[in-house]
Amino acid sequence: MSRFWRPGSERPQPSSLSVLEDDEPGFLPFSTLASNSSYGYGGLERHRQRLPVFKYRTAILYLLETHATTIIVGETGSGKTTQIPQYLKEAGWADGGRVVVCTQPRRLAVQTVASRVAEEMDVKLGEEVGYTIRFEDLTKSAVTRIKFLTDGVLLREMMDDPLLSKYSVVMVDEAHERSLSTDMLLGLLKKIQRRRPELRLIISSATIEAKSIAAFFNQSKKKLPASRDFGPSREPAILSVEGRGYDVQIHFLEEPVSNYLQAAVSTVLDIHNQEPMGDVLVFLTGQDDIDAAVQMLTDEAQNLAAHRSGLLVLPLYAGLSRAEQELVFSPTPRGKRKVVIATNIAETSLTLEGMVYVVDSGFSKQRFYNPITDIESLVVAPISKASARQRAGRAGRVRPGKCFRLYTEEYFESEMPLEGIPEMQRSNLVSCVIQLKALGIDNILGFDWLASPSPEGMIRALEVLYSLGILDEDSKLTSPTGFQVAEMPLDPMLSRMIISGSQFGCSEEMIIIAAFLSLQSIWVIGRGTQKELDEAKQGFAVAEGDHITYLNVYKGFLLSGKSSQWCHKNLINYQAMKKVLEIREQLHKLVQRLGLVLKSCGQDTQVVRKAITSGFFAHACRLESSSHGGMYKTIRTSQEVYIHPSSVLFRVTPKWVVYHSLVSTDCQYMRNVIAVDSSWFTELAPHFFQI
C-alpha cells in the first residue's frame, strides 16, 4: 500500500463522495423488483420524509411554478427519481387528465423505479403509476398519471405527438450520461418549449454537466412571442440536492504504472493483506483483461488459502450469462472477501451492494466512429473525472470506503478530461438523422444541439440515407420508403433491406434476419470448447453465408417447439432466441401496419441475398487474394478487410461478399457475411456503382 499517497489534511482532498440508497434506480436487477416491502405500517411515509430531497419539496415546486426549466443537481441517493414525480402529482401537475412523465436511459431502471413509486403510493403498477419500455406498455391512458419510460420510447412517442401534448412535466433523469437519445431528447424538448410555454422540464444531472445543460436551456435572451410579462422565467433554475452515502477516501499512485492489469492485481492483494474486511470492486476494460485478472487472483488466493481467509474472485461483464452475473450479487460467505472484477457495467447499469474498496484502472473501452472510413471501433481510452468520481462512489454505499486509483494525482488533476465525449460525437448518425427528419426537422445541420456532431459525420449520414433512397435530393424523407424506414426501430440499412424484401417476396425471411442481426450473438459463450461450438454452428451452416445460416437456426428452433433443451444441445443461447422471437413479432406487426407485403420465398435463398444486398450494397467487398488468408477490399473505400473466423464463410472466401458490420482489432474483420453476385450491385444500386 505504500505506493499510494494518502491525501492528508494539509492538501485538498479531491473528493468526498456520497452515494445512493435503495430509492434510486439502483439496479439490483435480480432481486429487488419483487422484494422491497420491508416497511411497517406508516414506515413508507416516514422513509419518504427522511430522504434528502424531502427538504427541498417546497423549493422544487416553487421553482417549477416559476421556471420553464429546472435543473436538479443531485448526488445519487437523494431520492429525486422516486420522489419528485410524486411531489408533482401531489401539487396538481397531473390533474385534469395531464400526465407527469420521467425518462430513464435503461429499461431496468424504468421498471424498478416505477414499481417502487407504485408501492409508495399504494397503487397497482400499471394504473395510476405505469411504465413503457420496448415490448412492454404498462400504462392505461385514462388512468395513468405518473409514467416512467426510456428516453428512446419518448422519442418514438414524439412521432405521433410531436409536442408531447399529454404531458405537463417532462423529467429527464440521468442527463449527465449524455447518451445519443438523451441529447436528441433535450434538443427536441427545447424546441417544444418554445411552442408550449406551459410545459415544464426537470433535468436531473450530476454536478459537472449541469452548467452546460443550464446554458443550453437558457432562452431568456431570445426574442419570444408576447410572453414577456407573464409565464415562467426562461432562465433555468438550478437546485442542488445532497445525496446520502459515506465518505470515500481517495488514494492515488505515487508513480505511474505501465501495466494497469498487474497493478490492479497487486493492489487487490495489498488490500486483502492490509485492510479490514470488506468487498472489493475492480474496474478494468473488457473480457480479456477481466478473465486474466480473475485467473491471476484465483491462483494467488489458492496460495493464501492455507494460512488465512480466502478471496472469492468473480468476473462481471455483459457477455456473461445471467446465472454467471447473478453470482456477483449473492452474499459474501463468512470469512471471505469478495472481489468483483468488472467492466463499466458496474459504473452505470448495475449497483453492487456492500463494496468497501474500489480499484480504478482509469481506463474503459469506448466506441469511436470515423465518418471518413465509416468504421466504428472499440478502443481502450482514459476515463473522465466524472467517471472516476462515479467509480469511487461505488465504495461508499454501506460504510465509509476507500478508492485506489491506478494513476497519479498529477495525471488526474492536469490530464484527465473533465467529462467524456458525448455519444453524439462518436457515433454513426444515420438513425439520429432519420428520426429528426421524421419529426419534421429539415435543417439538421442547423439543429440546436447540446453537443454538435461533426459536419463530416452529418454529411456521411446524409449520403448513406440518400444512397438508400430514404432521403431525396432536397434531403427530405422519400415517400413511402423514407417514412416507412423512420417508423422501424432498426438501423436504416436493415429497414431498407426489409422493404426490399417485401418487394421481392421474402419479407418474412427479412424480418427474421433483421431480428438476429439486432443481437450481439446467439451462440453460447464459455460452455464447451471452441471446437464444439464450431461443430454446432456447422450443423446449420450453408455456403450462401451467415444470414441464411440464421434462417436455418430459426427453422430448427421452431421445429423443436421453441425448446430450451434444443438450444442447450446446439450451444445456442435460449434467452437470445426468445429475444429473436420478440423482435420478429414486433417487426411483423409493424410491417403489416405499414402496409408492406408479408410473404415468404420458401427455399429461394438468392432472392433473400438480393434483398439483403439492396440494404447493404455499401458494404460490398471483392476478394483480392486468397493466399493471404482471404484478403478482401471494400468497393467504396478500398479498405483491406477479412472475413471473421466466426463466419461460416471463413474458409469459403467467395469472390464477392456483402457484410453486415466490421470489427476492428488488429485488422478489420467482417462479421455476418453473405456471398453475392457482382451483377446484383448495378442492378440494385446503379447510382452507387456507376463505374
Add this chain to the structure above:
DNA sequence: GAGCACTGC
C-alpha cells in the same frame, strides 16, 4: 484461426 465496453427503439 479469433473476438465482443454499454445502452436503446
